[in-house]
Amino acid sequence: MTELEELAVAFDESLANLLPMPELLDSARRDSELEAKIREQIYGLGWPTVALNQEQGGLDLGAVGVCALAMVAGRRLLPASWRDEALLLIPCLAMSADAGDREAEGLLANTIQRGGTGGGVGLRAGQDLVLDSTTGSANASFSRLAFFVPSGGRLVAVVGHGRAVVVEIAGSGVTSESSRALDLGQGAVFLTAESTPLTDTRLLVGEEVELVAQIWRAALLAEAVGAAEQALALAVDHATTREQFGQTLASFQVVSHMLAEMKKRIELGRSAVSMMANALETRKTDGGLMAAYSYAIPQFCREVVESAIQVHGGIGFTWEYGLHLYYRRVLQIQARLGGKNETLVEVGRKAVASMA
Amino acid sequence: MRRTPLLVPTLTFTPEHEVFRESVRAWIAENDPGVEPTNYSDRLRAAMLWQRDLCEAGFIGVSWPTEYGGQGMDLAAEAVVAEELARSSMPQLINRLAVYTWGPTLLDFGTEEQKQRYLPGMLNASEIWCQGFSEPEAGSDLAAIQTKARVDGGELVISGQKVWTSRAEISRYNALLVRTDPEATPHRGLSLLLLDMELPGVTVRPLPQLLDEPHFSEVFFDDVRVPSSAVLGEIHGGWGISMAAMGYERGLFVLERIIRLKRRLADLVERLRRDGNIEQGLSEIGRLHSHLEVLRAQTYRTLAAQGAGELKPGASSIDKLFMSEIYQDLFTTGFDFLGERSALEDDGWAHDLLESRSVTIYSGTTEIQRNIIARQLLGLR
Numbered sequence: 263m264t265e266l267e268e269l270a271v272a273f274d275e276s277l278a279n280l281l282p283m284p285e286l287l288d289s290a291r292r293d294s295e296l297e298a299k300i301r302e303q304i305y306g307l308g309w310p311t312v313a314l315n316q317e318q319g320g321l322d323l324g325a326v327g328v329c330a331l332a333m334v335a336g337r338r339l340l341p342a343s344w345r346d347e348a349l350l351l352i353p354c355l356a357m358s359a360d361a362g363d364r365e366a367e368g369l370l371a372n373t374i375q376r377g378g379t380g381g382g383v384g385l386r387a388g389q390d391l392v393l394d395s396t397t398g399s400a401n402a403s404f405s406r407l408a409f410f411v412p413s414g415g416r417l418v419a420v421v422g423h424g425r426a427v428v429v430e431i432a433g434s435g436v437t438s439e440s441s442r443a444l445d446l447g448q449g450a451v452f453l454t455a456e457s458t459p460l461t462d463t464r465l466l467v468g469e470e471v472e473l474v475a476q477i478w479r480a481a482l483l484a485e486a487v488g489a490a491e492q493a494l495a496l497a498v499d500h501a502t503t504r505e506q507f508g509q510t511l512a513s514f515q516v517v518s519h520m521l522a523e524m525k526k527r528i529e530l531g532r533s534a535v536s537m538m539a540n541a542l543e544t545r546k547t548d549g550g551l552m553a554a555y556s557y558a559i560p561q562f563c564r565e566v567v568e569s570a571i572q573v574h575g576g577i578g579f580t581w582e583y584g585l586h587l588y589y590r591r592v593l594q595i596q597a598r599l600g601g602k603n604e605t606l607v608e609v610g611r612k613a614v615a616s617m618a
Numbered sequence: 619m620r621r622t623p624l625l626v627p628t629l630t631f632t633p634e635h636e637v638f639r640e641s642v643r644a645w646i647a648e649n650d651p652g653v654e655p656t657n658y659s660d661r662l663r664a665a666m667l668w669q670r671d672l673c674e675a676g677f678i679g680v681s682w683p684t685e686y687g688g689q690g691m692d693l694a695a696e697a698v699v700a701e702e703l704a705r706s707s708m709p710q711l712i713n714r715l716a717v718y719t720w721g722p723t724l725l726d727f728g729t730e731e732q733k734q735r736y737l738p739g740m741l742n743a744s745e746i747w748c749q750g751f752s753e754p755e756a757g758s759d760l761a762a763i764q765t766k767a768r769v770d771g772g773e774l775v776i777s778g779q780k781v782w783t784s785r786a787e788i789s790r791y792n793a794l795l796v797r798t799d800p801e802a803t804p805h806r807g808l809s810l811l812l813l814d815m816e817l818p819g820v821t822v823r824p825l826p827q828l829l830d831e832p833h834f835s836e837v838f839f840d841d842v843r844v845p846s847s848a849v850l851g852e853i854h855g856g857w858g859i860s861m862a863a864m865g866y867e868r869g870l871f872v873l874e875r876i877i878r879l880k881r882r883l884a885d886l887v888e889r890l891r892r893d894g895n896i897e898q899g900l901s902e903i904g905r906l907h908s909h910l911e912v913l914r915a916q917t918y919r920t921l922a923a924q925g926a927g928e929l930k931p932g933a934s935s936i937d938k939l940f941m942s943e944i945y946q947d948l949f950t951t952g953f954d955f956l957g958e959r960s961a962l963e964d965d966g967w968a969h970d971l972l973e974s975r976s977v978t979i980y981s982g983t984t985e986i987q988r989n990i991i992a993r994q995l996l997g998l999r
Contacts, residue, residue, distance in 0.1 A: 270624055330624040488624075498996055512998045515989075521998065522991035526936050529995075530912050536625040537915035544630075554911035557904060603901070610904030614896060617884045 266323070270330050276307050277338035283584045286339055289447035290587060295341060295412055296447070301377045304340070310348045310374045313477060318356040319374070325477050325542035329535055332481035336488025339587055342448040342594065343381050343410035345485065347373065349478045350382025354419040354426050354466060363463035366428070369417070380415040380431065381449070383407050384475040385422025386600050387608055393425070393465070394457065400465050401435075401457040402427045408441075408598070410448045418453060421475040428464040429455055445594035473542070479552060479599065480538045483559045486595045487531040490563035493570035493588040494524045500574050517573060524569050527562035534559055550612045557605035560596035567592050627926070629918035635694050642702040645675055650706050658831045662788060665712035669743035672703070672711075678741045679717055682725065686737040693869075693925035697918075700870045704877030715784070716740035716747035718870045720793050723863040727851040736791065736812065750780040750794035750813070750837060751860070757782075758986050760795075761804040761857065765839060767796040767811060774798070774811065774849070776819075776842040782980070786822045786835035789815050793863070799854050808856035811848045818842070829972055861931070867981060868934035869921045872941050876914050879948055882970070883907060886952050895955070902951050909944045916940065932994025939987040942977040949974040 263271070280303055281296075289296045312328050314320020321327065328349065335345060352373055358366035373379040385391060385407075392403040402420070409418050411431065420427050431438060435458040443450035498521060501512035511517045534555045541547045567589045571578040578585045599605060631639075651668050655661045672678050673687075681696040682688025689695070703709055711717055721740045724733055739745030756762040765778025776796060786792070792813040799807030815822070819842035824832035851859050883906050890896045890903075916937055923929040949971040953960050960967045978984040992998040 267623065326625060333624045484624075498998070502998065512992075518992040518996075518998050519985070519988040521996055522988040525991050525995050526939055529933075529936050530916055530940060532624075532626060533628065533915040533919040534912045537628045537918060539625060540628055540630065551911060554908040558908040558912045606901040606904040606908075608904070609908050610900030610902070613883075613903055613907035614887055614891075614900070617887050 266327050266330055269321075269327075270334050273307060273309075273331055274334045274337065277304070277334065277340060280304055281338050281340065283587075286447075286587055287582065287584055289341075290590075291446070291581075293442055293446045295343065295449050298376075298378060298412075301341075301344060301412070302375075304344065305375065305377045309340075309344065310352050310377060313349050313353045313474070314356055318353075318360075320356075325480060326536075326539045328477050328481050329484040329539040332484040333488035333491075333535070336485035336490075336591070337492040339489065339591060340485075341410070342445060342591075343412045343415070344377060345481070346381040346383070346410055346478075347377060347379060347412070347415075349481055350384065350421050350474065351380050351417060351419040351428070353474045354382070354421065354428050354471075355379075355417075357426075357466050357470065358428060358463045361463040361466075363461070366463060378412045378414055380417035380419070381409040381411040382419035382421060382478075383409055383598075384478045385420065388600075388604075389422070391420050391423065391425065391427065393427075400460045400462070402429060402455055402460055402465070403435075403457055404453075404455050406439075406452050406454050408443075409451050409453055411451050412449055415449070421471060421478070424467060424469075424472045426466040426471045426474065427460055428466075429453075429458055429460070433458045435459075443594070444597075445590040448594070473545075476542055476547060476552065479556065480535065480542055482595045482599060483531070483538065483555055484535045486560050486563040486592050487528060487535055489588045489591045489595075490524075490531070490566040490570075491528050493567045493585060494521070494528055496585065497521060497524065497570040497573040500577070511573070520569050520573060524566045527566050531559045531562050550609075550616060553605070553609040553612050556599045557602065557609050560592065560599055560605075561602055563592045564589075564596055626919050627922040628915060629694055629697060629921045629925075631694055631698070635698055638691075638695055639698045639702060642677055642699055643705075645677070646702055646706045649675070652707050654708055662712065665708055665710070666743045666746075668708045669712050673742040677703075678711070679721060679737075682721065682737070682741075686725070686733055687741045693921050696870060697873055697921055700874045701877055704874045705881070709874060709878045709881075711743075712785075713740055713743040713746050714871065714874075715749055716745075716791075719863050719866045720747055720749070722866045723793075723859060724850065726862060727859055729847075731847070732812065732850065739790070745790040746785060746788050747791045747793060748783050748786045748789035748815075749863075750783055750792045752782045753779060754781050758983055760860070761808070763795060763797060763808070765794075765796045766800065767798050767809060767844075769798065769846075769853075770843075772846050773843050774846060776811070776813070776839040776844065778839050780837040780839075781825070782834045783822075783837050784834045784980075786815070786837050787824050787832060791815060792837070793850075795856050795860055798856075802854065805857045807854055808860070809853050810850040810856035810859045811844060812850055813842070813844060813848060817844065827976070829969065864982075865924070865929055865931075865934060868937045869917060869924050872913070872917045872937045873921070875941055875945070876910055876917065879945060880907075880910055882948060882952070883910070886948075886955065890955060899955055902955070906944065906948055906951065909940070909947070913937070913940055913944060930994075932990045935982070935987040935990040935994075938982065939984055939991070942984055945977045946974045 311320040316322040355366045355370040435456040437454050439452040441450045677699050680689040680691045684690045753763050767774040767776045794811045794813045798809040819840040821838040823836045890899045920934050952967050953971050
């Protein structure tokens with residue numbers, strides 16, 4: 263096994279212990295996040311440094327490593343705010359700290375240790391981050407962006423289109439609106455900012471910033487594949503043990519073909535995520551590939567989980583079995599990347615432009 | 619359930635590959651024979667000449683060892699040629715079954731004499747190959763074949779019948795799967811023969827397919843005598859060789875298909891643009907383009923695994939299954955957009971729509987691919 267594979271296996275085993283299904287279901291039913299002590303244990307494994315390089319005190323895993331661990335996170339349903347904090351907010355804080363922001367440096371150290379500082383979002387086409395500096399200092403505005411923020415979180419990173427801002431949730435001009443989201447227990451909140459002031463070090467620009475957004479997006483795709491893969495594993499277990507008409511469900515060809523179709527989608531997703539991670543690693547990316555995958559992979563993963571529910575029959579529709587948590591996660595990711603219809607039109611537009 | 623590694627290697631191209639790509643592209647631009655003739659036999663003739671020219675230029679079988687006419691390059695270079703070729707007017711190699719499938723299989727299992735004898739003719743298309751697998755009573759259930767080869771001294775005597783044999787009427791050689799041990803269990807008693815189609819007792823009867831083109835044939839064997847040197851690998855070892863050959867049947871084949879389908883999609887886009895209908899088609903175009911990109915990732919993964927000798931049994935069934943689905947999706951979508959024109963004008967779309975129905979049938983039906991995935995990748999029984 264490579265070092266990365268060993269790390270992924272260890273991470274998988276730890277998450278399986280730390281995120282048992284009853285706890286996840288309880289958090290979902292309460293629509294509030296898991297206990298902070300679980301987060302601290304997971305952060306203790308090094309999760310918050312996955313997207314940092316060596317100079318920043320990170321694991322220097324690159325896009326391939328981040329995507330591999332995100333796939334594990336998907337299998338184990340790691341809370342969305344912990345993902346966004348590690349993959350967006352923490353890299354932004356590290357860049358702010360590099361720019362001489364002492365407060366960011368302290369926040370970074372604290373967040374790496376305990377987490378709970380905030381969340382982030384990667385902007386997609388059509389989502390704007392408006393910057394103006396008419397008053398001498400920079401101000402940021404954005405309209406009703408969705409975040410997952412841990413309770414007590416105070417910062418969000420908004421990353422995309424080649425720049426990033428780190429914004430105080432309680433800052434001037436920022437309004438927030440909590441929401442009971444489909445993916446329960448994740449701390450969903452809508453934020454709107456109208457000319458909220460930024461210090462120089464909280465406005466970041468350049469290639470590195472764009473890479474942070476790209477890796478986050480690739481990690482979402484990997485996470486969806488991980489979640490769907492777990493749903494398939496449950497469906498295979500069920501179909502090979504549950505008997506009806508004196509034989510296992512899997513021995514009916516109609517069921518085994520459903521499982522084969524699910525496996526096809528998972529492996530196609532794995533190939534695409536691998537291709538994207540490798541491209542990001544060598545900085546050979548184009549928006550066309552990301553757009554193409556942002557439609558197909560979440561859609562495939564969604565279809566896999568829908569089939570998993572069907573293969574399980576009634577048990578798949580119960581609260582306590584928990585398949586719905588994978589469904590909620592995959593749908594959350596699909597929506598976060600723009601949803602089926604928007605991503606389809608976006609990839610269509612890009613394809614047409616490339617053929618012109 | 620067995621777990622696959624989280625991420626997998628995919629094919630990568632070095633700067634040297636890109637230089638090579640430029641040289642292939644420049645040569646093709648200079649030598650492209652132009653639009654394919656519509657008449658079937660003219661098309662075959664043109665395709666043979668095209669492969670001969672490509673071979674003379676050193677672009678066929680580039681990953682084969684130099685002593686057998688190759689360039690000793692890697693599979694990524696082979697992928698470069700397949701991708702560039704797919705941009706030409708004649709994207710399909712007439713002898714692709716030999717170049718992509720049976721040549722590599724011969725390199726793995728053949729004797730030195732067999733390699734020397736057969737490989738050069740595969741490359742320059744002077745000897746076309748077909749593959750004798752399916753029979754009237756053995757289609758999806760391949761191990762049920764009944765065509766026999768009886769050992770008689772230093773010879774084998776073949777009797778029986780094959781069906782759906784593509785390009786049989788123009789083939790000089792046939793990679794023929796026969797039963798050599800009727801007593802053994804179905805998979806164990808089979809052998810793979812390299813059969814000269816000009817031998818006495820071989821009869822080819824073209825079987826027009828639904829396009830009324832004689833693309834495939836029935837082939838009859840009436841006590842055809844071949845020397846034992848026609849056996850590829852071990853006698854009774856034909857099943858394993860056939861499965862190894864099937865593994866080669868994906869990678870480059872599918873890659874070439876992807877680019878060809880991308881070109882057809884670009885043609886559809888162009889027509890929609892001309893008609894001012896592009897906005898209505900964005901979602902459909904998006905889906906097709908997106909699926910083709912995912913298939914490309916899958917094929918790059920398969921090629922990387924092939925190159926490393928690590929392709930898992932059954933893994934490339936995913937490539938075949940998904941390629942077939944996109945293929946049919948593209949041409950039915952095209953028909954739906956182009957409507958009456960597509961039905962009433964001979965512009966290629968109607969032809970390709972009809973032809974696309976074969977993709978989910980040949981080389982293992984979609985249902986067989988799902989069985990393989992269920993059994994070999996999910997371990998279901």
